[in-house]
Amino acid sequence: MNDTKRPALSRTWQTVTTYRECSVVVEVSRDTVTLSREEVGGKLSAQVNGEAVELGRAIRLLKNANSTTVTAEVLAALPVTIGAARAAKLHKLMTRVGVPSVHHYASAARATGREVWSLASLTELEARQTWAYLRRMFPAAQHAA
Numbered sequence: 001m002n003d004t005k006r007p008a009l010s011r012t013w014q015t016v017t018t019y020r021e022c023s024v025v026v027e028v029s030r031d032t033v034t035l036s037r038e039e040v041g042g043k044l045s046a047q048v049n050g051e052a053v054e055l056g057r058a059i060r061l062l063k064n065a066n067s068t069t070v071t072a073e074v075l076a077a078l079p080v081t082i083g084a085a086r087a088a089k090l091h092k093l094m095t096r097v098g099v100p101s102v103h104h105y106a107s108a109a110r111a112t113g114r115e116v117w118s119l120a121s122l123t124e125l126e127a128r129q130t131w132a133y134l135r136r137m138f139p140a141a142q143h144a145a
Contacts, residue, residue, distance in 0.1 A: 010036035010074040015065035032071075033058050040076045079123045087119035090127060097138040107133065 012034040019027040034047040035058060046058030062068055082090075094104050108116040111133035112126045122130065135142055 006075040006078055007040050008073045009038075009040070009076050010034060010072075011070060012072040013062060013065075013068045014071050015061060015069075016067045017061070017065045031061060031065075033061055033068075036074075081120060082122050082124060082127045084120045086127065087122070090119050090122075090130065093131075094134065097134055097140040099134065099138065107137075 012032060015029075015031045015033055017029045017031070018025055019029065032047075032049050035044050035055075036047075037044050044055055046053050046055045048058055048061060091101070091104055094107065095101060099107055104119065105116045108119060108122060108126070108130045111130040112122070116122065119127075119130075
């Protein structure tokens with residue numbers, strides 16, 4: 001898993017859909033479909049050929065198209081992480097207060113509510129959440145900082 005993968009705030013596709021009746025092509029439709037949201041995790045909105053449509057219609061168009069090509073996307077900004085040097089210090093603190101090294105990532109995951117594959121991938125807020133969790137769970141952490 002890659003914790004630094006950026007989700008899209010907006011993505012636009014060109015679609016080509018072939019409609020047939022009795023194996024005869026009766027229409028070829030070329031459409032532009034855009035799905036977007038204001039923030040990561042926010043509600044999706046949809047446009048087809050520049051006009052607002054119900055999300056379900058846009059998704060059906062994408063699913064039923066013979067071909068789809070991504071033509072544009074706007075990605076969310078990467079969160080600022082604590083990096084390797086701070087992660088090394090956090091590993092040392094965790095060991096010092098009694099957390100076995102095999103449980104460092106699981107402890108951070110419990111504290112942050114997400115999978116953690118690297119302490120370096122923690123944001124400042126998540127690092128503080130992890131430290132607060134350690135202070136609650138391990139009395140020795142009160143004096144380790």
